[in-house]
Amino acid sequence: MILTATLALPLVGALVLIFAGSWRENQIRLFATTVAVLPLLLLIWAWLLFDPNGAMFQLVEEYEWVPSLGMGFRLGVDGIALAVATMSALLFAGAAAYPVETKGMARQYYAWLLFLETVSLGVFLSLDLLLFYVFFDLNLVGMYFLIARWGHGRPEYSALKFFLYTLLGSLALLLAIIALYLAADPHTFDMRELIAQQPLAGMAPAAGLVLLGFVVGFAIKTPLVPFHTWLPQAHVDAPAPASAILAGVLLKMGTYGLIRIPYSMMEETFAQYALWLAILAVISILYGALVALGQGDMKRRIAYTSINHMGYTVLGIAVAGALLEGSEAARSLALTGAAIEMVAHGLITGSLFLIAGSFWSRGQSYDMDIYGGLGSKAPKLTGMTALAAFASLGLPGLAGFVAEFHIFVGTFGVYPWLAAIGLLGILITAALFLQMLQRLFFGKLPAQWSGFADLHRSELSVLLILLLLVVVIGVAPGFLIDVVEQSARWLVGGG
């Protein structure tokens, strides 16, 4: 029941908000934050119940839904899903608590946010392929309305582009899902069954096309170069909490999906094409970092570093799936790293986007050039930004380092030359974050910012919690690695 309740509570909260009377804005925010925290508590409880040495999928719940199609309401988690879902729930709670301009439509805003929480967590908790797709697709609807209604700049255009582009990815995914379903005997959408069956094993050309469908679908979501063009626009125009969710949670669906579906359900084909995926990932790493370096708009810059970081994750996944047997240790490390990177990136980039939102609410601009010298004016903001930036560039002792270390050690064991090229990405990221800090916080303070307010309490507390966790994962990652590692071994060992 834990997982069902996790999904049901935010949805109920959203419905309450729709039919709520004339609540005041801060009451609504308080209500939404409280509701958003409940799934987090439930998932922490699930974490405590989770036995790392137990079965691959735990806390399984299963109800019939459309038995004629072999579709069920099936939920369950392995270590990776649990870790990513818990991080997502935390980020949603943070996003709900973070102050934002709701344009006089607070009820609708928070209702959409809670709806988005249900459907996002649903993606990570599903054990049914079609249910996964249902949640995957509904995300687009939620995010579309959040961006189009509460965004700035050209929100409707960005939201439209986001919806069209990612729907294309979803449909490619749907096509591949149907193909996988038809190949299974009996036809089923049950993920456990499909993982056990490996339905497309040995069907060479067709399996390659199905894999292509999955990879295109998830690469658009992740996004990998060259499928990334919807991302910067959507980020820049989205309200800050939506941006944080977009980067922290929605992008993870791409990488999580890669692990859960093509990696697990068609090992053989995945291994066959893993090198190409790894190359694509390295291109994303370098391209994302280089383009980020060239951005003068802080939100665009952070958005491109997402492409870079998701590149690391995909690299880890590709490495882990590169072989059917051999180098288990290295591949398991890479996959563990990829999972940790998902958690770390969610927390770090989520924080960075929230920080960008704080800049917007104070200066109505993301242009780094108009800021400067804020270090003395807003020390808390400076400290938080610096911490998040250092974490993002992979400073040892912070979460990003743990993840990237795992990934690169694993990659050296399988594709050493790709690892060597990929490392360049870390160098560039370091440069671009340091430069960003310098442009925002050092130098002369422009006269117009003499009244620049430091972080408010509500902003600070959200950032503190998120970044504290970044430090904890960086210093003592044991609790996270324990949960993730066993699942990674399952997956690598040919589960």
Add this chain to the structure above:
Amino acid sequence: MPVADLLPELVVLIGAVFIILFAAFTPERMQPVAAVIALLVLALATALSVAQYGGVERLTFSGVWALDRGAVAGKILILVAGAVAVALSPRWMAGDRRHGEYYGLVLFSLLGAIMLVSATDTMELVIGLLLSSAASYPLVAFHRSWAPALEAGMKYYLMGALANSLFVIGVVLLFGLTGATGYPEITRQLSQNADPLVTIVALSFIFLGLAFKLGAFPIHTWMPDVAQGAPAPIAALLTVAPKIAAAIALARFVHILPDTLAWPWVIAMLAAVTMTVGNLAALWQDDLRRLLGWSAVSQSGYALVAITVVGAADSAVPSLLVFLAAYGLANLAAFATVVHLRGRTALEHYRGLMGIRPWSALVVIVAFLSFVGIPPLVGFFGKLMVFKAGIEGGFTWLVIVAIANTVLSLFYYLRVISIMVFRHPGAEVACLGRAPGLIAMTAGLLVIVLGLWAEGLIHPVEGIELLPELTHLLNTRGQS
């Protein structure tokens, strides 16, 4: 004669005749009573059809009439759609003082449609097609003092006359070729060295006639005009009922064609072109009803995907039925909202509807998202099953075309949604009574409910195959 097999049809026929007489001999203030009679007739016919569902599947009336689950399911869908259109009408037609015969015409049009779904004989097909067309022409032009209605009626009539006459020629050619009008005999003869040229011409003409009813390329252009110019309840009816009828009739007709003919490719091309043309034309429409008309064209294209694989995938007919039900429901929801809003049609007039009439706007949004196939709305399951059948039947490329079209269609649906939701409201919105609003809400709710409970829609149609059984025909072909 097994007259009982025809009970639903007879009820509709008698009801239609009765209403025409009733309308002629009753005073003006009694005219709306005709709507009540029509509803009762439709309810009775639906109940009788439901009773037929799951009975012994057979060909009846010397083999010209299929009584299988596919036909009965189609009948139920058509009759329910007809009932919704009738229920939407009284307030809409209130301005027309003598309109009792309107309901009679609606029943005749529905009778033609339900004949199409059962026909296993080309003559039967002709009668269904002509009856459904002839009764629909005056309905489209029923607002006889309004120019757009007359224009729509005229276009519909001219195009229909062309399509129907070509269809009849096709039937005659086929008769000349095979010496038969019954499907089983046609199959047998066609598989024995029929003249290829005549076969192609005959089949093309027959496809053309059914494509007209279906609103499919190349004879689809009446769809947007009818959607815009006809009385809105009739627009709702004509974008749904004939489409369901023609889709099932076409599926039944093509599934008896021998494998030696490459008909799946013809239908596949029609499907691809129909959905693309419909979507491209809808992209920049500034008129909601025309947009719905074009979207109805593109939806015919998806239905054709299922028809393409009728011979190749077991799930083709069930997927077709689920798709048609899902499409019909969402389309009725959208048009019911249009009726409720007094037929307002310029997109500009929908500005900020969300702020003024949130429930109406929500129904439109839900209907549109269902058209796109966003889960878990009912349209998703329709598309899912069609795609599944397409891939199963080996037409993956066509499914990819359908997917590209789905993305394309999202663009114009979102255009409407963004105008309704993100713009500031214009003037006050006038509404047409409570009943249409209630119907729109119910239909919108059903789009969601039948999505969440898709089993209720999918399970009853599972494993449906159309009569006459092809395996049986193939065996007899071997002997002859």
